Amino acid sequence: MATNEHELEHLVSRKYKHGFFTEIEADTVPPGLNEDVIRFISAKKNEPEWMTEWRLKAYRHWLTMPEPKWAHVHYPPIDFQAISYYSAPKRPEDAPKSLDEVDPKLLETYDKLGIPLHERARLAGVAVDAVFDSVSVTTTFKEKLAEAGVIFCSFSEAVQEHPELVRRYLGSVVPARDNFYAALNSAVFTDGSFVYIPKGVRCPMELSTYFRINAANTGQFERTLIVADEGSHVSYLEGCTAPMRDENQLHAAVVELVALKDAEIKYSTVQNWYPGDEEGRGGIYNFVTKRGDCRGANSKISWTQVETGSAITWKYPSCILRGDNSVGEFYSVAVANNLQQADTGTKMIHIGRNTRSTIISKGISAGRAQNAYRGLVRVLPTAEGARNFTQCDSLLIGDRCGAHTFPYIEARNPSAQIEHEATTSKIGEDQLFYCLQRGLSEEDAVNMIVNGFCKEVFRELPMEFAVEAQALLNVSLEGAVG
Amino acid sequence: MSALLESLRQHWRDRASTLPGNADARQQALEAFLARGFPTTAEEDWKYTSLARLEDASLAVPGPVDLAEAMAAVERHAVPGLDGPRLVFVNGQLIPPACRLEGMPEGLGVGSLGQTLQEHGDADPLDRVVDLDRYRLARLNTALFLDGALIRATKQVGAEKPIYLLFLNLGAPGAMPLIQPRVLIDVAQGAALTVIEHHCGEGEAAVINAVTEISGQSAARITHYRVQEHAERHIQIAGLNARLDRDASLVCHNIDLGGALVRNDVHARLLAPGAEVELNGLYFTRGTSHVDNHTRIDHLAPRTTSREDYRGVLDGRSRAVFNGKVLVAEDAQKIEAHQSNNNLLLSRECEVDTKPELEIYADDVKCSHGATVGQLDATALFYLRSRGLDADTARGLLTFAFAEEVIARLGITPLAERLSGTVMGHLPDSERLREFT
Numbered sequence: 065m066a067t068n069e070h071e072l073e074h075l076v077s078r079k080y081k082h083g084f085f086t087e088i089e090a091d092t093v094p095p096g097l098n099e100d101v102i103r104f105i106s107a108k109k110n111e112p113e114w115m116t117e118w119r120l121k122a123y124r125h126w127l128t129m130p131e132p133k134w135a136h137v138h139y140p141p142i143d144f145q146a147i148s149y150y151s152a153p154k155r156p157e158d159a160p161k162s163l164d165e166v167d168p169k170l171l172e173t174y175d176k177l178g179i180p181l182h183e184r185a186r187l188a189g190v191a192v193d194a195v196f197d198s199v200s201v202t203t204t205f206k207e208k209l210a211e212a213g214v215i216f217c218s219f220s221e222a223v224q225e226h227p228e229l230v231r232r233y234l235g236s237v238v239p240a241r242d243n244f245y246a247a248l249n250s251a252v253f254t255d256g257s258f259v260y261i262p263k264g265v266r267c268p269m270e271l272s273t274y275f276r277i278n279a280a281n282t283g284q285f286e287r288t289l290i291v292a293d294e295g296s297h298v299s300y301l302e303g304c305t306a307p308m309r310d311e312n313q314l315h316a317a318v319v320e321l322v323a324l325k326d327a328e329i330k331y332s333t334v335q336n337w338y339p340g341d342e343e344g345r346g347g348i349y350n351f352v353t354k355r356g357d358c359r360g361a362n363s364k365i366s367w368t369q370v371e372t373g374s375a376i377t378w379k380y381p382s383c384i385l386r387g388d389n390s391v392g393e394f395y396s397v398a399v400a401n402n403l404q405q406a407d408t409g410t411k412m413i414h415i416g417r418n419t420r421s422t423i424i425s426k427g428i429s430a431g432r433a434q435n436a437y438r439g440l441v442r443v444l445p446t447a448e449g450a451r452n453f454t455q456c457d458s459l460l461i462g463d464r465c466g467a468h469t470f471p472y473i474e475a476r477n478p479s480a481q482i483e484h485e486a487t488t489s490k491i492g493e494d495q496l497f498y499c500l501q502r503g504l505s506e507e508d509a510v511n512m513i514v515n516g517f518c519k520e521v522f523r524e525l526p527m528e529f530a531v532e533a534q535a536l537l538n539v540s541l542e543g544a545v546g
Numbered sequence: 547m548s549a550l551l552e553s554l555r556q557h558w559r560d561r562a563s564t565l566p567g568n569a570d571a572r573q574q575a576l577e578a579f580l581a582r583g584f585p586t587t588a589e590e591d592w593k594y595t596s597l598a599r600l601e602d603a604s605l606a607v608p609g610p611v612d613l614a615e616a617m618a619a620v621e622r623h624a625v626p627g628l629d630g631p632r633l634v635f636v637n638g639q640l641i642p643p644a645c646r647l648e649g650m651p652e653g654l655g656v657g658s659l660g661q662t663l664q665e666h667g668d669a670d671p672l673d674r675v676v677d678l679d680r681y682r683l684a685r686l687n688t689a690l691f692l693d694g695a696l697i698r699a700t701k702q703v704g705a706e707k708p709i710y711l712l713f714l715n716l717g718a719p720g721a722m723p724l725i726q727p728r729v730l731i732d733v734a735q736g737a738a739l740t741v742i743e744h745h746c747g748e749g750e751a752a753v754i755n756a757v758t759e760i761s762g763q764s765a766a767r768i769t770h771y772r773v774q775e776h777a778e779r780h781i782q783i784a785g786l787n788a789r790l791d792r793d794a795s796l797v798c799h800n801i802d803l804g805g806a807l808v809r810n811d812v813h814a815r816l817l818a819p820g821a822e823v824e825l826n827g828l829y830f831t832r833g834t835s836h837v838d839n840h841t842r843i844d845h846l847a848p849r850t851t852s853r854e855d856y857r858g859v860l861d862g863r864s865r866a867v868f869n870g871k872v873l874v875a876e877d878a879q880k881i882e883a884h885q886s887n888n889n890l891l892l893s894r895e896c897e898v899d900t901k902p903e904l905e906i907y908a909d910d911v912k913c914s915h916g917a918t919v920g921q922l923d924a925t926a927l928f929y930l931r932s933r934g935l936d937a938d939t940a941r942g943l944l945t946f947a948f949a950e951e952v953i954a955r956l957g958i959t960p961l962a963e964r965l966s967g968t969v970m971g972h973l974p975d976s977e978r979l980r981e982f983t
Binding site: 134443445458460461462463464465466467468469470471472473474475476477478479480481482483484485486487488489490 | 590876877879889891892893894895896897898899900901902903904905906907908909910911912913914915916917918919920921
């Protein structure tokens with residue numbers, strides 16, 4: 065396998081493709097966090113008093129909380145006072161109504177990322193609510209969505225336009241006190257997306273947000289809230305890349321999903337933030353709380369994620385299966401290369417009768433990366449007939465990486481059926497040999513095998529996303545074989 | 547410091563001069579233990595198992611044993627049909643008249659640990675295997691144990707008959723006795739032996755904190771049985787620690803059929819290529835009992851193998867915990883490690899918490915684990931019903947069959963028969979079930 069070492073060397077040393085930095089004047093508060101900063105953020109966003117109070121309450125509670133240390137990741141302590149908690153593009157007042165009004169520099173950035181906004185929107189029929197730093201700058205296809213009664217807007221807009229909905233559902237899935245980073249987010253979140261699908265509506269298009277972290281030293285604190293009312297259906301896509309910065313950037317987002325009776329939410333993520341360089345310098349800290357609440361009977365929440373980026377990922381998209389017959393799904397591909405660390409998985413809390421959950425997790429470690437699956441399946445005494453199937457497989461590429469599994473299973477109902485399977489192995493030499501003797505290059509062979517390994521997850525992604533995810537996987541593993 | 551810890555210190559003051567072995571080492575162990583105290587549920591390893599009920603307990607180092615009473619109890623509990631070497635301890639103290647040590651092959655030593663320490667106190671063989679930082683309860687044992695078994699195969703012997711260690715724990719009204727059995731097994735190159743540790747008890751509550759250390763040199767073959775049939779108020783904590791050298795193999799059977807609160811830690815370290823370990827476990831929990839099995843296998847060298855299969859049957863309001871960790875160290879390539887844990891829930895109020903963990907830092911490995919929680923196979927039940935069995939009998943038979951799969955792996959017929967009988971007795975309507983088996 066040493067024959068193409070030189071080529072591999074070259075591939076390994078290839079720089080992060082999306083690493084560039086757009087200079088835009090940002091309206092940034094000085095680093096540090098105190099109640100004044102929170103009031104400043106709240107005032108900046110022209111928020112009602114209850115919202116400010118909610119933030120402050122979260123902040124006061126956050127102060128009492130210790131930083132969590134249980135994850136299988138290592139990083140230097142974060143100085144929360146060195147982070148600037150607000151940064152917005154210069155002209156928030158005259159937010160553009162169409163693409164023509166968008167700051168050309170922004171559009172240029174998106175172009176470099178390969179997200180031709182207008183084209184994508186036209187060809188794929190996807191409405192893009194692009195978030196640049198912390199303020200949403202453009203929202204397309206709004207009219208079409210409005211026709212169906214769907215509300216899809218930035219979070220700050222939702223606070224202004226639909227305060228009753230926000231107030232009713234905000235923090236109802238992830239309470240402000242939920243955990244350290246959720247509390248921090250609740251205190252300082254700057255923007256995000258809000259989706260409301262009315263009763264019986266099938267959202268006419270897939271909703272999508274592209275996140276982008278810019279400006280140095282600004283942690284990004286997104287907040288997403290998706291409410292699917294009775295009998296509705298929505299598919300939401302989230303994807304992200306970040307420019308190269310030398311300092312670690314903290315990202316502590318919160319995503320809340322609420323599915324009422326007979327509703328279905330499909331949430332797909334492709335995460336490709338800057339993972340740091342070969343020596344592990346820089347890169348994003350991705351400490352995210354994502355949780356869905358199947359509140360009504362027969363509701364369904366499905367999480368699909370492809371995690372290739374970030375220096376550290378700490379993320380457990382979860383489902384609370386409260387409604388009878390509700391369904392939770394989690395499909396994940398997590399790739400860690402070089403010195404990346406990923407601790408990711410899911411929680412399925414079975415409360416209602418005949419609730420079902422499926423967990424398919426594929427972890428790939430390469431280089432010197434550490435990749436951990438951490439999951440919880442909890443069946444409460446009320447969850448008569450609960451059913452869970454979990455499969456979590458790890459693939460190791462290279463002898464300096466690690467793959468770990470920490471599945472917690474707590475069953476308190478005798479009618480529960482829980483199955484958990486996990487395997488860890490490296491790419492089969494026989495598989496590789498077969499591909500090589502058919503004339504494939506080693507790189508292609510590995511890509512093919514890895515893609516096959518992840519197929520179960522990719523087929524859950526919307527088509528265009530799946531293609532992107534596959535390409536992303538290949539890029540992420542470049543130079544990992546040897 | 548809690549009253550409990552203070553009482554431990556008091557025991558030390560009272561008994562230090564009478565305890566065998568190196569007094570300084572014992573005192574150090576005690577101080578190190580007291581500095582951190584008993585584990586609490588805030589620690590990840592003890593998340594599901596609380597020792598809080600010990601906090602208010604008043605513990606006593608067990609007093610002298612009435613010989614006649616002890617002999618009668620031994621008669622009631624000893625597994626019949628085991629005619630190899632036998633050591634009997636009642637409340638942690640050796641009962642010589644109940645022991646059988648004749649006809650031992652040359653090179654095999656079986657005897658009282660206390661006596662050996664008394665005679666050669668300086669060469670302290672304790673704590674050589676156990677990882678004290680990870681398992682600090684061993685320190686408590688080291689500090690205050692009264693006696694134990696020392697088994698040494700000094701040359702290439704093949705002990706044909708299993709060595710039977712009976713630990714009988716009798717609780718009495720008043721302060722709970724703190725009984726701390728200690729077993730050291732040291733097996734030389736190429737030697738083979740089988741040890742049965744049988745922990746059982748009767749009467750009022752007692753607290754047992756047992757520590758076993760097994761060291762297998764190259765190509766040693768060791769089979770270890772830990773069978774626990776305590777009375778329903780007994781609390782047992784047991785730590786089994788093993789280190790295996792090149793090509794050494796260890797098979798451990800862990801059977802738990804009694805006890806109020808039971809915690810077992812098995813920690814096996816595979817130190818050189820070719821070492822292998824196999825763990826078989828069965829727990830049958832009833833009433834309000836709580837049984838926690840924590841296993842940890844460290845693959846520290848290439849070409850090491852482990853297999854693990856634990857099964858649980860839960861009834862009543864009981865709770866079972868299983869945590870199986872497999873660690874593969876960096877550069878430990880060509881590893882095979884397989885683990886499974888299956889649980890059968892029989893009642894509405896029981897709870898099982900299982901966590902099979904893999905922590906892998908090498909790439910050329912084949913590791914898998916599986917865990918299931920479920921009920922009896924509906925088609926199998928239907929089959930038996932269609933043959934005219936009533937629902938309860940059908941269920942009982944299938945439950946028995948589920949547990950029997952672990953018992954069938956025990957290589958010692960008298961022991962397997964005894965345990966089958968106990969499992970059967972735990973099932974409802976056992977008389978009827980016996981007709982079928």
